[in-house]
Amino acid sequence: MDLVGAGHVRSKEWRAAVEDVPREEFIPEFFAKIDRTDGPTLWDPISAERSGAERWLRLAYEDLSHVTQLNGQISPADVLEPVDGNPTSSSTMPSLVVRMWEDLDVVDGSRVLEVGTGTGYSTALGCHRLGESNLTSVDVDPEVAGRARQALARAGYHPQLVVGDGEEGSLRGAPYDRIIATCSFRYVPQAWLQQSKLGAIILVTLSGWLGGTGLVKLTVTGDGTAEGQFLPGYVSFMPSRAHNPQPVVIPDLSEGGVSRETTLAPDVLTTYGPGQLVAQLAVPEAQHVSFGPDSDLPEHLLVQPDDSYAAFRGGPGRRIIEQGGPQRLWDQVESAVESWHSSGEPDIQSFRVTVTPHEQRIRIPSGKSWRLPVP
Template sequence: MAADLAAAGHIRSKEWRAAIESVPREEFIPEFFTKVDRADGPTLWDPTPARSGNDGWLRAVYEDISHVTQLNGEITAADVPEAIDGNPTSSSTMPSLVARMWEDLEVEDGNRVLEIGTGTGYSAALGCYRLGEDNLTSVEFDPQVAARAGRALGRAGFRPHLVVGDGEAGAPGTAPYDRIIATCSFRYVPKAWLEQSKPGTIILVTLFGWLGGTGLVKLTVTGDGTAEGRFLPGYVSFMPSRAHNPEPAVIPELSEAASSRSTSLGPEVLTTYGPAQLVAQLAVPEAQHITFGPGGDLPEHLLVQPDESYAALRGAAGTWTVEQGGPRQLWDEVERAVAEWRAAGEPGIENFRVTVTPQEQRVDIHGGTSWSLPTG
């Protein structure tokens, strides 16, 4: 696995290659779920535990894929005898992304690192190997996940500072930190992380939103409560910090009096990963996207937000009609933001910059267009 990651450019230094060659990943995922897609029902998750004696288990552990390790905030593969329905709530990240992020963090000998999201503990073990366990603090929200990670780290010979709590609060007990790395995603950069940093601290975090836009951001702390940085190229997606998930969307009453018009901008801006999706999300950060099957009374695509503003898209490629209701014209705002991005030359995600101050957090693109991130 280490040789493959190095050949693909994910490992770029001898220090991280040594860590990945030395830390046994199987200690951290003794069981996991395998996704089972079905045409006639919901996706199922099949338990793949080590205890089954399946020869393919160890090979799967060292594949460059993410493994789901928990469903619905409590169920592990060791808890069930057969495939079940459920929502993934914890996982072991694909090794190539773990390696890339540690490399992008630019750690130096003696650096104190705060990791947000212990998960299985595999990433924390790599950090311990590279920097020493006294220099690694890891925070996990879920007590059961944290306990399993602690046991796995112990089996592998590592005892970092483990904290059970909300990662948004950081870990003031071992601050300040030289580096902060998050293995779950956030809608904004938590204020506590900057308070537990110092000028020059590097923060690596995936910023996401409720329309699916996501990207890995690398920031450098520049002063008291301030930081600057940019999105890194490539697609990166992590499970959200649980406090940053939205409340279930409420479908509003679709008014017959709502304004309706044609639109050249179709729902692909909501369904296709890329800078246009991120821009749409920045324009309406409180909105959620709901889809319905064709041919019914409900629209194929619906944007809704808590103030009962909505935008309903009906039609097909090139012939979309949008109906808007509530206090905000959501689709107007999406169209305006996408038009500004196009006028700037359709820059890629790596051209989006992030500025953090005590007063606000903003994302801007070349040409001066910028949007505020939600901060609570």
């Protein structure tokens, strides 16, 4: 992989870090994805012993994210054959790791909190650039953190590693000049601001339950306050475990709701971009569920824990939306997307983020804004 030629590595300090830190030390085993048309995705355990050193090393140095844990507990060493499961930890693609470190604008001596140690590869890059005494990294999973500690030690690094909830940050290395998160959040944790110096930079991926996501760069402006904007480009991370959605419960649709035609297609819920993000901001507690054409349920269903729902019905050429429950979810989505349309459909990097102790908002250039779902 040529991270310099692709423009991801922009400085000599980070180039030296990438050249000196061996990624293979941090992914001695991982899962390779096997897509299937006749069943769920499978995950093939990869290691030098099992797959051959040549294949393992080639995959380790491809610019790919490699899944290292399934279902919060299954590691590649636990299985002998491909298995299905939900990825819960991974080694992020190196181009994104380095791009984020570059965007963090560290300087010599910067004290950094990293949220999401993962395999420890990103942590090692930070140690190389800033010195291990300036790095504090926290991960919620004791087993993941333990493997990262061993890998870092093999590579010669011994930063301060903490097992705990990344949303709470860590007082051990505070106050911080920089905070970088390698998992996504629905809002910016207040603990991070309280543990930051005035003027500190926070880099975090804000995401939600409809898949809208983007990398946000914030500057701490005061006690519990920060402001900033989304950076260009698509960025997606696994959510912090506390920010995962609850299992979807399908409400009773038999009684029917209020139906009308709509000009807004359900694609806005599934197509990455600013429109999807705006739809998510309008209904932050909602989830999108798809059903096949042979199902008795609607092909597209937007559902919320309070039993509010929006279901697409009707044949070709007609878009009929049926809404039920205490809230009219599709009305809210339409209103938000129309605000984005009427302001010229601005790109995500023009979206501004403001954080205070009382609320957090995302604002588009027209001035329209939505609150993030801070509990």
